[in-house]
Amino acid sequence: MKKIINTPEKYVEEAMEGIVAAYGDKVEFLNGDFRVIVSKNCRQVGKVGIVTAGGFGHLPVFLGYVGEGMVDACAVGNVFASPAYTKMEAAIRAVDGGAGVLCIYGNYGGDKMNFEQAIEDCEMDDITCKSVVVCDDIVSSPKNEWRKRRGVAGIVYVYKCAGAAAQQMYSLEDVSHIAEKAMKNVHTIGIALSPCIVPEVGETTFQIADDEMEIGMGIHGEKGIEISKMMSADEISEVLMEKLLTDVELQKGDEVSVMINGLGATPLEEQMIVFRRVAEILKGKGVSIFMPHIGEFATSMEMAGLSITLFKLDQQLKELLRFPANTPFYTNVNK
Amino acid sequence: MKIKELKEIIICIYSKINENKDYLTKLDQESGDGDLGISMVSGFQAMKDYMEATEETDLGRVLNKCGDVFNEAAPSSLGTILTFFLKGMAKKMKGCSECDLDGISEALQKGIENIMKKAGSKPGEKTILDSLFPAVQAMKSPEVKEPAKEAAIAAKMGCEKTREMKAVWGRAAYYGEKSFGVLDGGAVVGALIFEAANEWKNESLLQEKSLRS
Numbered sequence: 246m247k248k249i250i251n252t253p254e255k256y257v258e259e260a261m262e263g264i265v266a267a268y269g270d271k272v273e274f275l276n277g278d279f280r281v282i283v284s285k286n287c288r289q290v291g292k293v294g295i296v297t298a299g300g301f302g303h304l305p306v307f308l309g310y311v312g313e314g315m316v317d318a319c320a321v322g323n324v325f326a327s328p329a330y331t332k333m334e335a336a337i338r339a340v341d342g343g344a345g346v347l348c349i350y351g352n353y354g355g356d357k358m359n360f361e362q363a364i365e366d367c368e369m370d371d372i373t374c375k376s377v378v379v380c381d382d383i384v385s386s387p388k389n390e391w392r393k394r395r396g397v398a399g400i401v402y403v404y405k406c407a408g409a410a411a412q413q414m415y416s417l418e419d420v421s422h423i424a425e426k427a428m429k430n431v432h433t434i435g436i437a438l439s440p441c442i443v444p445e446v447g448e449t450t451f452q453i454a455d456d457e458m459e460i461g462m463g464i465h466g467e468k469g470i471e472i473s474k475m476m477s478a479d480e481i482s483e484v485l486m487e488k489l490l491t492d493v494e495l496q497k498g499d500e501v502s503v504m505i506n507g508l509g510a511t512p513l514e515e516q517m518i519v520f521r522r523v524a525e526i527l528k529g530k531g532v533s534i535f536m537p538h539i540g541e542f543a544t545s546m547e548m549a550g551l552s553i554t555l556f557k558l559d560q561q562l563k564e565l566l567r568f569p570a571n572t573p574f575y576t577n578v579n580k
Numbered sequence: 581m582k583i584k585e586l587k588e589i590i591i592c593i594y595s596k597i598n599e600n601k602d603y604l605t606k607l608d609q610e611s612g613d614g615d616l617g618i619s620m621v622s623g624f625q626a627m628k629d630y631m632e633a634t635e636e637t638d639l640g641r642v643l644n645k646c647g648d649v650f651n652e653a654a655p656s657s658l659g660t661i662l663t664f665f666l667k668g669m670a671k672k673m674k675g676c677s678e679c680d681l682d683g684i685s686e687a688l689q690k691g692i693e694n695i696m697k698k699a700g701s702k703p704g705e706k707t708i709l710d711s712l713f714p715a716v717q718a719m720k721s722p723e724v725k726e727p728a729k730e731a732a733i734a735a736k737m738g739c740e741k742t743r744e745m746k747a748v749w750g751r752a753a754y755y756g757e758k759s760f761g762v763l764d765g766g767a768v769v770g771a772l773i774f775e776a777a778n779e780w781k782n783e784s785l786l787q788e789k790s791l792r793s
Binding site for chain 1: 652667
């Protein structure tokens with residue numbers, strides 16, 4: 246294992262300390278606990294609180310979106326492991342300003358169960374909570390069972406729209422309705438070229454051969470749908486877009502935001518080469534692109550590869566996407 | 581059963597899980613991510629530490645707190661499922677400082693129902709339920725003679741049956757067909773819990789006898 250760390254046991258804590266050292270003007274630990282990070286001024290009377298949580302090892306997901314116009318608090322687990330519900334509960338309580346709290350998280354067993362317990366406990370104290378579970382990874386389950394799909398990079402668009410709605414003082418009902426709509430409109434597919442190493446394990450837990458790539462691999466190394474020989478950027482774009490376009494119904498005149506998300510070890514140059522072909526394919530279908538997002542949004546430590554997300558838009562979602570957001574890891578000013 | 585007995589049982593379970601740490605880790609490496617041994621020991625250790633320190637006498641409150649400390653120490657999927665089990669039991673026992681066998685069976689049943697409700701799983705899906713469920717069924721049977729022993733046997737048999745099941749939950753599910761022939765780590769933990777409870781029962785019977793003689 247070749248990693249720039251001190252000890253595997255301190256991986257999460259020390260990275261979290263770095264984040265607060267760097268961006269302490271925007272975010273802070275809740276009562277000094279590195280497991281819960283909150284936006285400064287996270288509790289606003291009458292504003293719906295937005296909470297998320299998940300395992301570590303995917304920066305900027307999840308906690309990187311805590312900040313102005315997006316998420317108010319995030320509970321942080323160990324690498325690839327859900328935080329405890331007591332931490333989620335603390336996050337929910339910290340952001341409740343009387344208008345209720347929306348919990349947005351990816352569809353994984355541990356996160357889901359812990360959130361349900363946290364919400365049950367908070368509701369005992371009359372905090373109204375709703376949740377939107379993101380399941381955008383199209384290859385992880387067939388279309389007729391899409392609620393079983395895993396949540397990946399598309400969650401960023403859900404944070405963005407829900408956060409913008411909450412910032413404009415929409416009600417919990419409306420914010421969760423918007424988040425649910427955004428969630429249903431995000432579809433993602435990824436490929437992996439190399440594995441990642443969980444620091445505490447110290448070695449790769451799966452392999453990808455030097456001349457191969459895995460289509461549909463999850464961001465924790467979950468098995469994909471196909472292992473194939475390495476392809477060119479154009480071929481990769483075509484294969485992934487073909488699968489996306491059989492799942493998302495797009496017609497001439499539709500608008501989408503496209504996210505090309507590097508998994509951690511893929512250069513921005515390569516992401517741009519992929520975006521180039523994706524844009525051509527969409528143009529060919531008469532679909533226009535609004536505010537493309539290219540870069541690293543949901544990573545898997547040193548995994549090489551990328552994912553493509555299509556976010557189908559309507560007027561309301563476009564306005565929410567455009568609404569200002571500024572977090573330590575995200576801004577839409579430059580998009 | 582009062583707090584004292586509950587404390588003894590939990591200590592027994594902790595020791596049993598600790599003895600089997602490496603075995604659980606090995607099992608999990610076959611179909612999971614290899615953290616089962618470590619996380620279960622952390623969870624049960626936290627529960628044991630809490631039990632040894634608490635002065636609370638309400639069985640429900642104690643079990644509820646056990647759920648919290650277990651989850652904080654082991655927020656893995658199985659850790660959370662065990663928390664649901666504890667919290668389900670806690671609700672049933674709330675307000676009781678003492679509980680008879682029927683009460684214990686009822687509470688265990690509620691614990692299982694809470695797992696099924698929150699995790700959305702059911703017996704037959706290669707999970708911890710495949711050992712917990714038959715164990716509690718055995719305890720509740722009208723013909724039951726030695727509840728702790730019969731529950732332990734039923735849990736063990738239920739656990740063995742997970743070899744023939746295909747995983748549908750968690751990371752094990754990604755192994756699909758390959759999960760045949762492999763025991764489910766969660767079901768093994770369930771069987772160990774009842775095995776430990778039975779050993780505690782035998783132990784305390786022995787003690788009673790020696791006290792009388």
